[in-house]
Amino acid sequence: MTQEHDIEVVVFDVLGTMVDQPGGLRAAIRDAVPGADEASVGRLLAVWEGHVEHEQRRIEGGERPYADSAVLDREAAGRVAEHAGLTDPATVRHLATASQRLDPWEDSRAGLARLARLFPVLGLTHASRATLLRLNARTGLRWHQALSAEDARAFKPAKEVYQLALDTACCSPERVLMIAAHAWDLRGAQAVGMRTAYVQRPGGDPPGETDTFDWRADSLEELATVLTAG
Numbered sequence: 001m002t003q004e005h006d007i008e009v010v011v012f013d014v015l016g017t018m019v020d021q022p023g024g025l026r027a028a029i030r031d032a033v034p035g036a037d038e039a040s041v042g043r044l045l046a047v048w049e050g051h052v053e054h055e056q057r058r059i060e061g062g063e064r065p066y067a068d069s070a071v072l073d074r075e076a077a078g079r080v081a082e083h084a085g086l087t088d089p090a091t092v093r094h095l096a097t098a099s100q101r102l103d104p105w106e107d108s109r110a111g112l113a114r115l116a117r118l119f120p121v122l123g124l125t126h127a128s129r130a131t132l133l134r135l136n137a138r139t140g141l142r143w144h145q146a147l148s149a150e151d152a153r154a155f156k157p158a159k160e161v162y163q164l165a166l167d168t169a170c171c172s173p174e175r176v177l178m179i180a181a182h183a184w185d186l187r188g189a190q191a192v193g194m195r196t197a198y199v200q201r202p203g204g205d206p207p208g209e210t211d212t213f214d215w216r217a218d219s220l221e222e223l224a225t226v227l228t229a230g
Contacts, residue, residue, distance in 0.1 A: 014127060020104070056126075
């Protein structure tokens with residue numbers, strides 16, 4: 001196995017990094033509310049994302065018992081339905097499973113395959129186990145293993161979630177690389193000693209001026225070229 005850059009195991013964030021979460025949720029809302037214009041769809045997406053983020057913070061702060069991503073998605077779909085005036089239960093149920101039907105970014109399969117030829121690759125995601133199963137089947141992303149934050153009963157950036165990957169990798173944190181499109185996620189990985197690589201995605205969380213990630217790339221293909229060089 002190539003030990004370039006002293007990396008033994010590569011860990012990928014999934015939602016937003018490997019799959020287009022904002023675009024997929026937007027498409028699902030558009031299908032559920034066919035008369036909505038793009039501005040209205042954007043507002044409904046903000047309702048969904050705002051609810052999920054708020055509830056994850058409440059769970060992190062101990063204000064609410066753990067609930068997996070599928071539960072939070074059902075709640076978010078209900079909020080969207082209230083705002084949009086949706087009353088058909090089947091439509092709302094279908095909307096609630098939108099995270100199972102997200103599409104990979106154009107370079108995700110190829111970039112993952114390139115790195116998987118040289119390193120063990122893990123997915124590490126907020127998606128529940130049931131959501132992750134169906135998302136993997138849809139996208140064709142071929143991990144060596146995929147881990148759900150449900151197993152830690154927490155959400156990133158809680159240390160317990162990154163520890164799932166470290167326990168699976170079974171090597172020192174500085175030999176494990178976390179790849180994400182979200183600077184907050186990479187900061188969480190840094191806090192447990194992991195190496196970090198930011199990959200740019202629409203709707204991601206870009207690095208701030210004080211962030212010092214090991215690598216930055218405009219695409220997963222670019223990052224894979226750097227990591228497999230030599």
